[in-house]
Amino acid sequence: MNAPMTQFAKPWVANPDGYRVPYEVFTDQAYYEQEQEHIFRGETWSFVGLDAELPNNGDFKSTAIGDTPVIVTRDQNGQLHVFKNLCMHRGALLVRESRGNVKSFDCVYHQWSFDLTGALRGVPMRRGVRGEGGMPAAFDMANFGLDALRVEVMNGLIFASFSKTVEPLADYLGEGIVANIQRIFNRPIRIMGDYRQYIHGNWKLYAENTRDPYHGSLLHLFHSTFGLYRATQKGFTYMDPSNRHSLLKATASAAPTSASEDQEVYKDVRSYNTEFRLQDASILAGRPEFEDRASLVINAIFPNLLIQQIANCLAVRQSVTHAPNAFEIVWTLFGYADDDEEMQMIRMKQSNLVGPAGLISMEDGEAIEIVQDAVIRDGKKTSVLAMGGVHAGSVDHMITEGPIIGFWENYARYLKLGAGLKK
């Protein structure tokens, strides 16, 4: 579908009192189509997996970029490839399993066979049967290799792009984001497993949610309910120079240097709610494992990735779109290959905090759906993004909606809406 762009809302203007986004971006199929073309299949790098998911030659996984099905595989020489999951013959899904290990990709329909580098190696009955049928002389198997995407791997994170012209991954991410990837993926990881969370809402509501450092203490009440609110928590909000990606980082700036100081710091905030106490606080037990002592790192990478560190709970979250009103978050939690048994147990217990059943994160699914449900017939009405000043960019606090504005400015640029940039 190629809807004329003129049907979209007027250019989005950042007024002094707020940046406004029309709700139709969350509901209108025309936007969804343009996003698939210009964002997911456009000049971007999408996250498709971790190389630790594919440790052996011949391993593959199927996933999607936006809603385009793709295969990620490691060939017999250890090289990673990403292909469209689409047989070059008649368009069948080449891989129907979510994961596996193969020597070749064989389509079940007519058994066309592709090697792990994507080359077509076998076409049954190519020379016909008893002199009958067969492919024409002009048919050249070399012309029917799988559609391959560009692939770059950074510290074990596999990214792919449909674009031949997008800048190299490191430039796309920018130094600050690369530094965070290097910080978290500093040594071999051990995959703990996946969660999949199906949300009846638009994927961009989650892009907003993960670029919104100030909803945390307001929507997510687990810590404050149990008197665990961390008053000394100090954070900052970093954005890459293009404002596509954001990094929300919180540390205890007044990091308690002694047990008595810790007690003093917590003395008042524990009264935040005096009624409830955790009966088993081992869920919060942890070990500092990063020099910067950051307790919360939420790194949103345009368009489909989030890297999180919440205490010792490490994860990547990949967004897969299904429709304007449906997407899925694929969470992959991990630890490090050198974790001792106690550390593995710490991470297992802390995993209670995140994911679809996460004590501090489950609300995000509900927050997205209540927006989606409300705006259904009010596409021309707009949200207002004003907290922290009406601009994207890095700031030394977390009371801001700047990263969300950065997302929308780039969104408008990718969709050629010619908007949102006027001040």
Next chain:
Amino acid sequence: MSSSSLLSSQSAAFSKDKPSAMVPDDFIWQGYSALETQWRVERLLSRYVACIDDDNLEAWPSFFTQEACRYEIITRENVERGLPLTLVFCTSQGMLADRIVSLREANIYPQRWYRHIVSNVLIQAVAEDYLEVHSHYVVLQTRRNGQTSIFSAGKYKDRIVFQNGELKFAEKRVVVDTHSIDTLLVSPI
């Protein structure tokens, strides 16, 4: 059957599924006949799901053993990949109780009712001091618009013990077929 292999099993709920045909028809467990044991197990499961569906969640932790207990919800996808990650991982009654306080006081989630259907209750193994019981469950979810859908289907793998005259779960491992969680998971399964 060899009871020694059952006793040596570190954790009944984690062991591989065994054909229940291994359990004889005429066993005696804690003084109960096979028939009465089956009936008591089914009554425990019925009471357990009634506790959840009737929103009597404060009583939910009491279905588990008091000292050490284990409650896990894990996707079949992770189990089949040999990966440990659980959606919910509780190792004490206190952690179970904390989940319920969080549900009542902290978490934000859609209004909905759950209804559990439990069937195919199979005693998989009989050891001197515990039973290993597998059963199937389906959780129906009715959202506030009145529409009902299947929220989750899967299998309970329980290790049940006899404590103070009652059957309790020492371990309950919920293996979820429905690995794509519909929005969020707040109530126990």
